[in-house]
Amino acid sequence: MTTLMRSVAELPLLDHHCHGVFGRDLDRAAFEANLTEAAAAHPGAGSLFDTQVGFAVRRFCAPVLDLAAHATPEDYLARRAELGHAEVTARFLGAARLGGLCVDTGFTPEALLPPAALGVAAHAPAYEIVRLEQVAEEVAATGVGAGDFANAVRERLAVRTRDAVGVKSIAAYRVGLGLAPDRPDDRTVREAAARFLATSPRRLADEVLHRFLVYCAVDLDLPVQFHCGYGDADVRLHECNPLLLTDLLRALQPAGVPVVLLHNYPYHREAGYLAQVFPHVYLDVSLATHNLGRRSVALLAEALELAPFAKLLYASDAYGLPELYHLGAVLFRHALSDLLSAGVAEDAWRPGDADRMAALVGADNAKRVYRLP
Numbered sequence: 001m002t003t004l005m006r007s008v009a010e011l012p013l014l015d016h017h018c019h020g021v022f023g024r025d026l027d028r029a030a031f032e033a034n035l036t037e038a039a040a041a042h043p044g045a046g047s048l049f050d051t052q053v054g055f056a057v058r059r060f061c062a063p064v065l066d067l068a069a070h071a072t073p074e075d076y077l078a079r080r081a082e083l084g085h086a087e088v089t090a091r092f093l094g095a096a097r098l099g100g101l102c103v104d105t106g107f108t109p110e111a112l113l114p115p116a117a118l119g120v121a122a123h124a125p126a127y128e129i130v131r132l133e134q135v136a137e138e139v140a141a142t143g144v145g146a147g148d149f150a151n152a153v154r155e156r157l158a159v160r161t162r163d164a165v166g167v168k169s170i171a172a173y174r175v176g177l178g179l180a181p182d183r184p185d186d187r188t189v190r191e192a193a194a195r196f197l198a199t200s201p202r203r204l205a206d207e208v209l210h211r212f213l214v215y216c217a218v219d220l221d222l223p224v225q226f227h228c229g230y231g232d233a234d235v236r237l238h239e240c241n242p243l244l245l246t247d248l249l250r251a252l253q254p255a256g257v258p259v260v261l262l263h264n265y266p267y268h269r270e271a272g273y274l275a276q277v278f279p280h281v282y283l284d285v286s287l288a289t290h291n292l293g294r295r296s297v298a299l300l301a302e303a304l305e306l307a308p309f310a311k312l313l314y315a316s317d318a319y320g321l322p323e324l325y326h327l328g329a330v331l332f333r334h335a336l337s338d339l340l341s342a343g344v345a346e347d348a349w350r351p352g353d354a355d356r357m358a359a360l361v362g363a364d365n366a367k368r369v370y371r372l373p
């Protein structure tokens, strides 16, 4: 990794997809369980510090806690415990040097720091992204009947998104991305709602209802994020290729609402293709950026083979560990700087072009998509 281009080093990044962090101290098992997409450490199969992301923590996070780069996991975790979670969170969110955050508030198996507190720690404005399936599950919990379900969802979504900047679909986690293109009619939604409301627990996993929710958001003129590609063991990765959304993306194009494909790895090239051919489609390489560690340079370069520079957004997908806010940012800065400065060295573009592309990818694309000030 080379010295960062000045325009990339100084740029406040807009993190358009991230989550809360834990408000508690973590032992080694809990830290390792949240370092990768594995649900837990792998007892008897080695340490999850011996991964690309583990080495990136030791290389880039240790100095933020006043340790030498490449500190051992034992020294790193001891220093972390000594400083305490509040100080560790403040240091990493500050070190990320963000210009703003769009926080997905829909996944909270335990209480996490809310957007306002994340914004304070990051010294940047924090905005909310509302998870569509959560709104539908909240409506189901009110005891509504199948006939009133569609209207109740529309009304609740309008209220819940009043101060939000976008919504997110986790259809990938529940049914995969093979969604049909058309807006489902009232009768189809009512029949699907009856099936959903008869289940217990009410965990929405119905192709019609995921699609209905997307159209509800489009009717509210809200940018729609889709989880795509890489995720934890709950996804069936082969059903999360963003190309499966092709027909739906084509159907949504006339509405003009931005659709943002999140994560995408290992289908980031496919996502880049979709972003090239559809004017309303955007992508990021979040989550994979920190998990790939030093290989995130290749990841970003591959995503930007086809994707126009005006279509790629920065995101960390940090969740739980505040380290992931910093790692996402530092690895993305290195990847972007390497890509742009190599292009300058090869006379593929001029230094002024490189600075302009850095500003687009680092912040301006996200500001445009989510209409941020």
Ligand SMILES: [Zn+2]
Binding pocket: 017, 018, 019, 104, 317
């Ligand atoms: Zn996420």
